[in-house]
Amino acid sequence: MADLNRRDVMRYGAAGVVAVATVGMGMQTITAARSDAAPQSPAAPDSRDFDEVYKGKKIKGVHNSNGKHELRINNKKLALTAIDTLFVPEDGSAPHVGVGYISAVNHYDPMEIDADANKDGLKKLAKKTVDTLGDLELSDEAAQEHRH
Numbered sequence: 001m002a003d004l005n006r007r008d009v010m011r012y013g014a015a016g017v018v019a020v021a022t023v024g025m026g027m028q029t030i031t032a033a034r035s036d037a038a039p040q041s042p043a044a045p046d047s048r049d050f051d052e053v054y055k056g057k058k059i060k061g062v063h064n065s066n067g068k069h070e071l072r073i074n075n076k077k078l079a080l081t082a083i084d085t086l087f088v089p090e091d092g093s094a095p096h097v098g099v100g101y102i103s104a105v106n107h108y109d110p111m112e113i114d115a116d117a118n119k120d121g122l123k124k125l126a127k128k129t130v131d132t133l134g135d136l137e138l139s140d141e142a143a144q145e146h147r148h
Contacts, residue, residue: 050123057133059126069101069113069122073129077143078103080125085110104142105129 046063053059062070071078085100087110100110101121106128113121129138 048119048122050126054127055130057130059123059130061122061126063113063122067099067114071103071122071126071129073126073133073138076138076140078105078129078138079143079145081146083110087112101125103129105132105138 048063049061051058051060057074058072060070060072060075064070067082069080071080080101080103082099082101084097086095087098087100088095098112099114101113102108102110103125106125109128111121111125111128112118113125118124
């Protein structure tokens, strides 16, 4: 057996520590990936969600806690974009800044969805969209998201 000096012991020992650390980190990554892939329990439905018919068109709205609400008209998605905007209420109450949602249909008329007084805002937006469309249907382009 070859003679080992202190320098060789340190070199091989350091290489062994690095190898063990690398394997350990790899195992953590694999374990984390498996736990992420595990089925997540679905979030409880929001009481404001709806799925109904309005003026002959099926409207469906789903409120998501991350603000990415979903709206469909006759099973076609209408992409919504959240923007900060100034609201001037029609009832004469004080103007306020809030989050408004716009789409290809109501681009210049943001709708509040999340505020307490506007908890049914997504449904109002769906109905307003149907009123604007009349006999027309949403195009496939209405589902394309855009940023402001």
